[in-house]
Every structure is written in structure tokens, then in C-alpha cells.
Amino acid sequence: MDKPILIGPFAQLLPMSKLPLKGSLKDDKLPIIENAGIVVSNGKVERIGTFKELNSRDLDVHRVEGSHVCLPGFIDAHTHICFGGTRARDYAMRNAGVSYLEIAKAGGGIWDTVTQTRKASQEELEAGIIRRSNTHLKNGITTLEVKSGYGLSVEEELKMLRAINKINQNASVDLIPTCLAAHMKPKDWVGEGNYLDEIINSLLPKLIEEGLTNRVDAFIEESAFSPMEIKPYFQKAKSLGMDITVHADQFTTGGSEVAIEFGALSADHLEASTEKEIELLAKSNVIAMALPGASIGLGCDFTPARKLLDAGGALAIASDHNPGSAPMGDLLTQASILGTFEKLSNTEVLAGITTRAAAALNLSDRGSIEHGMIADFVSFPTNNYQEITYHQGQLKPSNVWKAGKLIFE
Numbered sequence: 304m305d306k307p308i309l310i311g312p313f314a315q316l317l318p319m320s321k322l323p324l325k326g327s328l329k330d331d332k333l334p335i336i337e338n339a340g341i342v343v344s345n346g347k348v349e350r351i352g353t354f355k356e357l358n359s360r361d362l363d364v365h366r367v368e369g370s371h372v373c374l375p376g377f378i379d380a381h382t383h384i385c386f387g388g389t390r391a392r393d394y395a396m397r398n399a400g401v402s403y404l405e406i407a408k409a410g411g412g413i414w415d416t417v418t419q420t421r422k423a424s425q426e427e428l429e430a431g432i433i434r435r436s437n438t439h440l441k442n443g444i445t446t447l448e449v450k451s452g453y454g455l456s457v458e459e460e461l462k463m464l465r466a467i468n469k470i471n472q473n474a475s476v477d478l479i480p481t482c483l484a485a486h487m488k489p490k491d492w493v494g495e496g497n498y499l500d501e502i503i504n505s506l507l508p509k510l511i512e513e514g515l516t517n518r519v520d521a522f523i524e525e526s527a528f529s530p531m532e533i534k535p536y537f538q539k540a541k542s543l544g545m546d547i548t549v550h551a552d553q554f555t556t557g558g559s560e561v562a563i564e565f566g567a568l569s570a571d572h573l574e575a576s577t578e579k580e581i582e583l584l585a586k587s588n589v590i591a592m593a594l595p596g597a598s599i600g601l602g603c604d605f606t607p608a609r610k611l612l613d614a615g616g617a618l619a620i621a622s623d624h625n626p627g628s629a630p631m632g633d634l635l636t637q638a639s640i641l642g643t644f645e646k647l648s649n650t651e652v653l654a655g656i657t658t659r660a661a662a663a664l665n666l667s668d669r670g671s672i673e674h675g676m677i678a679d680f681v682s683f684p685t686n687n688y689q690e691i692t693y694h695q696g697q698l699k700p701s702n703v704w705k706a707g708k709l710i711f712e
Contacts, residue, residue, distance in 0.1 A: 636696025
């Protein structure tokens with residue numbers, strides 16, 4: 304057993320603990336410990352408090368020089384960072400006023416990424432995951448969900464998920480793999496029956512057999528799968544004991560109701576949600592996931608975050624980092640901008656990328672700094688936590704700890 308280590312002092316420690324999962328959060332309720340320290344033992348938080356009261360001869364001390372604010376490691380609960388190629392042409396065309404359908408007809412859109420991802424070897428996909436996850440790590444992300452969905456065949460989806468799991472064995476960031484085989488209908492499908500039948504019968508059991516993931520996602524939209532079409536897919540996943548999340552209400556409604564029906568962990572996007580969907584989500588246990596990166600990338604409305612919170616819903620915030628609609632991939636910048644447009648408190652923004660994001664991934668061992676949690680935390684070079692969102696992502700972390708180990712400074 305390693306000797307406990309005292310890390311600090313921090314000008315402010317925001318443990319993000321004891322906050323409710325649902326509803327609005329006021330900044331005057333945010334727990335803050337001044338001149339704080341964290342005692343870490345065997346990769347987990349043993350206790351927190353003021354540095355002075357924790358300091359003793361029984362502890363090794365890792366002293367943090369200068370003024371810093373410490374928070375839990377950020378959690379990006381929705382990304383697509385396993386892919387091949389680029390969609391820079393799509394972005395330029397979209398900003399020049401070309402429609403989504405016109406871009407698709409010109410060879411762009413999701414199918415372009417599918418084509419490029421299929422051409423990439425597993426090793427090439429692994430290299431891309433490493434590069435992108437390291438960038439997220441430097442921005443304070445210590446847990447990162449990563450979806451498949453650019454393979455759209457049994458073997459290509461397996462290739463993606465095997466790449467994610469291979470990198471996860473040695474990555475500094477924890478990768479949470481999700482199967483998004485139901486991203487869209489493949490243009491080249493020639494099998495018997497239909498594509499979803501193939502995924503249900505041949506892919507989902509294989510995921511369990513190989514231990515590749517216990518999570519599935521689907522894109523419910525007019526351009527992808529209808530609420531009725533997707534139900535057998537979720538029924539099979541549920542029978543296998545898999546967690547469910549849903550791309551819901553991005554352009555049209557219907558997806559969030561399916562998420563509620565199947566007890567999904569989260570309904571992600573929700574830019575098109577109306578008062579009806581907001582009320583239903585708020586009354587459910589489904590976490591609403593705002594993806595401001597997609598709104599910025601596409602130039603469309605943001606998720607109605609303020610209304611969801613005021614109605615009593617749970618709100619998490621993720622980057623949706625992907626090569627098409629959300630290429631920026633900077634979670635803190637996007638969350639801060641969402642806060643500006645949706646009038647979110649600092650506590651709501653920070654909870655959305657820590658404790659509430661952890662709940663959206665069904666992770667009870669992270670998202671806050673308190674006894675028994677994995678010692679994932681990040682510090683910023685300031686003595687006032689308000690500076691973090693004020694600079695809208697331009698104030699970068701000075702240090703990142705993973706399981707109590709300093710992995711970036």
C-alpha cells in the first residue's frame with residue numbers, strides 16, 4: 304500500500320459534492336474550501352480539508368506552488384473521436400450557404416466519414432484516438448466517452464470498438480466506449496433483411512462476448528432511424544443488460560420520448576425539444592445532454608438548457624467532438640459559451656461537466672472530490688474559480704492528476 308500523499312495547497316477547492324442531480328443550481332450553494340488540500344491514497348481520495356489541518360508528518364507532501372483553483376477532472380460524456388479523414392470541405396460549404404442535402408449529394412456528410420474510416424486501418428484509428436484524447440487531457444478531461452458509428456457494418460464497427468479498447472488499456476484518459484452502429488442507414492447495405500436486424504443479431508452479442516462495451520446509442524432522426532424502427536435495437540440491448548443513450552431531438556422531436564420509454568441514461572442534443580419534451584424529460588430520470596459544439600459548428604439553436612433546469616431536469620454538457628458538425632472539441636469553451644447564451648450559473652456549467660456528466664455515464668466513482676472517489680482532479684492558475692468560465696476556455700489547466708498521479712503540468 305502506498306503512503307498517503309497530501310496535494311496542495313489550493314487557493315480554492317471545489318469538490319462538487321453533495322449537489323443535487325436535478326434542477327437549477329445557484330452559485331451561493333457551491334461548496335468551496337479555501338487554502339485546501341487533498342489526501343490521496345492508492346489512487347483514491349482519502350479526505351479533503353484545509354491544507355493546514357491535513358498537513359502532518361505521516362504524509363508525503365506534493366506542494367503546489369502559486370495560486371490555483373482545483374476541481375474534479377472534467378468528464379466529456381459524448382464524443383466521436385474515433386474516425387478517419389476530415390470534413391473541412393463540409394464546414395466551408397456549410398458556411399457558404401450550401402444545404403446539408405446538397406453537401407451530402409456532393410459526397411460529404413456522415414457517409415464521407417464512414418468511407419474514410421473504413422479505409423483506415425485499426426492502427427491508424429488508434430493513432431487518431433491517442434492524438435485527440437491527449438488534447439482533451441491537456442484541457443482537463445480525465446474521462447472521455449468515445450462512440451463508434453462510422454463503420455456501419457458488423458466488422459467495421461468492431462474495428463472501431465477494438466481500437467478504442469486497445470488505446471484504453473494504456474491511455475492516461477479513461478475512455479468509455481459506446482456502440483453507435485445505429486448512426487444512419489448504410490448506403491451500401493446489400494444483406495438479407497435489413498441493417499438493424501444484422502446489428503441486433505450479429506453485432507450486439509459479439510460486443511458482450513468480447514467485452515468491448517456495455518453501452519449502445521442510436522440516432523433517432525428523419526435522416527437516420529424513426530422511433531418505431533429503433534425499438535427492436537434498444538429492446539435487444541436492454542435484454543443483454545446494456546446501458547442506453549440516445550441522439551434525440553436534434554432537428555425533429557421523437558427521440559427523447561424513446562429515451563424515456565427505454566430508461567436511457569441520457570438523451571443527447573435536444574436542440575429541437577419543445578415544452579412537451581422538456582416537461583417529460585424533467586419528470587423522468589433521463590439526463591438531458593447539451594452538445595453546444597454541434598450548435599456552434601452548425602450555426603443552429605442551443606439546447607434549451609435553462610428551461611430544462613428550471614423545469615427540474617438534470618443537465619450534463621458534452622463536446623460532441625466529431626469531424627463533421629462539432630470539430631472544435633473544446634469542452635470548457637463550449638460549456639462556457641452555452642452558459643452565456645442560456646444564462647447558466649457557474650455551478651450549473653461546472654456540474655454539467657463533472658458530477659452530472661458522471662451520472663450520464665453511470666459512473667459513481669468520479670465527478671466529485673470526496674472520500675472514496677478516484678483521485679482525478681485539475682487545477683487552474685487563478686485564485687478565483689469564476690475566472691475559469693469568464694475566460695471561456697482560454698484559461699488552460701496548469702496541472703492534471705489522474706488517480707492521484709500528476710500526468711500533465
